[in-house]
Amino acid sequence: MHTTQQLSQGLFWVGGNDRRIALFENMFPLSNGVSYNSYLLADERIAVLDTVDSSILRTFLENIDAARNGRPVDYLVIHHMEPDHCAGIVELSRRFPHITLVGNAKTFQFIRQFYPGIELPTLLEVKDGDTLSLGRRTLTFITAPMVHWPEVMFSYEESEGILFSADAFGSFGALSGNLFADQVDFDEVYLNEARRYYSNIVGKYGQQVRLALEKVKDKEVSLLCPLHGPVWRKDIGRFIDLYKTWSAYEPEQNGVLLAYGSMYGNTEKAAEIVAARLSDRGITGLRMYDVSKTHVSYLIADIFRFSHLVFAAPTYNNGLYPAMEMLFHDMAALHVQNRKVALIGNGSWAPASAKVMEERLSAMRDMTLIASPVVLKSSVNDEAQKALLALADQIADSLLK
Template sequence: MTTVTEAIRYVGVNDHHVDLFEGQYPVPNGMAYNSYVILDEKTAVMDTVDILFTEEWLKNVAEALGGRKPDYLVIQHMEPDHSASIEAFLKVYPDTTVVATAKAFAMIGQFFDLDLEGRKLVAENGASLSLGSHELHFVFAPMVHWPEVMMTYESTDKVLFSADGFGKFGALDTEEDWDCEARRYYIGIVGKYGAQVQNVLKKAADLDIQIICPLHGPVLKENLAHYLEKYDIWSSYRAESEGVMIAYTSVYGHTKAAVELLADKLREKGCPKVVVCDLARDEMTEAVEDAFRYGKLVLATTTYNADIFPFMKHFIDHLTERNYQNRTIGLIENGSWAPLANKIMKGKFEKSKNITWLETEVTIKSALNAESSAQIEAMADELCRE
């Protein structure tokens, strides 16, 4: 158990058993499922944890309560990694009042067979709940990243309980860079909902926030401007860093050779950062992260079954379903008899906003030759022009 403030205790758990978070995101350093207890005239427990850690969490809660009974269980988000222990908690503490949005209560009814008559409090956007000297203010955050989500601002200690916002991959007993794994977490899980995150950031700007308590990742107490700036960049789909990300697939090595030539040319011309990703072998979620991090993207693939190679198709789908926008994209295709990849790749971005296409497109017919090598040179020049 960790002390957040004199009145707030951390009672979350670390999960080192999970290999894929949400069934798709590799988490080599595990995950943290965060929960907090607020101690005042009345006590409040903020969210629960994944079902595999119910018993450990209940012990943490009991230790923090020190023999007291919880008055409120505040549910900010109904995703099972945070809500799965609700039923077990209420068996131990049956007199607790559950506080949640109306949409969250509807989901509680879907996940559990619980009769909450007489022990539920429907939170309203902007409403407050007094615990004594501490007061909770509810801030609705719909579609960040589920529709029932709310955040809670505690105005005495100036703490924002931010639900999945400002979270990251990784258990709390491991040391790793916040930016990298928070970026991968945000873009993968919340990235589609930039407009909704922007709305919440505008609400947060009116609050005096000294501490952020997310449902994943560390409690944030210092340099909060850094984290808020990152979220503003990510949720407004602006490039975070200067550089070029090259994502490719290659069957027999000829497309790879073109990519390596382009990367060499970019470095020779002083490109600040060149990131190359083999979509068939490198971790897809990290490739998606880099595509959002940098302002320029080059896609290189083969024509395959009158379409594009599956890993490239999958990668572009990841980008477009997360509202990829405000970027410059260049295209490289390879085809031995009927090159179609550039046209198909471009078509997959037809609903994307503010995409600037390089004038130079590269077409390789089987293997690099003088003509396609000259196109690579021209593409490097165009990428480095700004």
């Protein structure tokens, strides 16, 4: 039994979906699972490109059996050694004793670290630009270090323009049977999850992503095969442009994200006042989140998306409300930069949260304060209301100019 699908002449998708998984990397909530894509390229010799996570190993092995049509697998190309793609390495090596594992020096170091003591088959160590002929087709290896692990590489098949891009261009969200992005409403089903995947998993490595994009910029790509989410054969340029925007830390669109933390509802009220005024001023597409409620990965995704960010948080033990602290920690860790920001603090005896947020922002790059922070003393009084409306006006002016 198998779920293999043919993508092109001799190219098969042999991956699978895990819809039971609750947390990717035991951290990121998944509402509709994730796919682990693997590809089998059958030519005079057969290459498998990456394996899968242990959760779907059985499906993967059945799919390989269907696609290889009785022939042995000659090569296993390993683009990335993160365990969500490696559960089949040992099993394929056992089933096909003459298999050659293809990777770079770091790949093989990581195999030995993750699977200590296993007997490895033949290894073919490749460097940037090396090629491997499968007969009619040839794979060229393109190293993409730190996108988002050091051993990451892409492979490019020239005759058809197929780019196997490892985790780059991946997305959260299981596949529905339709493997191609153009077979589904990508914007509705996957775009937010592709952004959340990029920003949280790869976001820190914008510079390395840009270097990798630079390496493939002159290559004709007609089929883009990532390790998670849909495969691309149409409108590939649009997705590559999104990667250029995200990796340059440019906002994808003009718009406002409001993220607040609040115990008793007063800071929340302040954020609501600002949002209402922004709407009054004609700003649409506003997004507001409670940082205690919404997982930080969704906030990070919208922070990568929008140009203007409003953060509102109470003081907590002379510092910043912990859930907001967590968000600021992640923003710094992921190298968030180049945004316009407004801050609202709150405190009953010695408000410090606005100051802490300002300090955190000043340690990031090109995070510009639109105006001085508004600091509440416990709740929104008349004076604070005026200050919040003025703050909202300055945000609106900055957006509309």
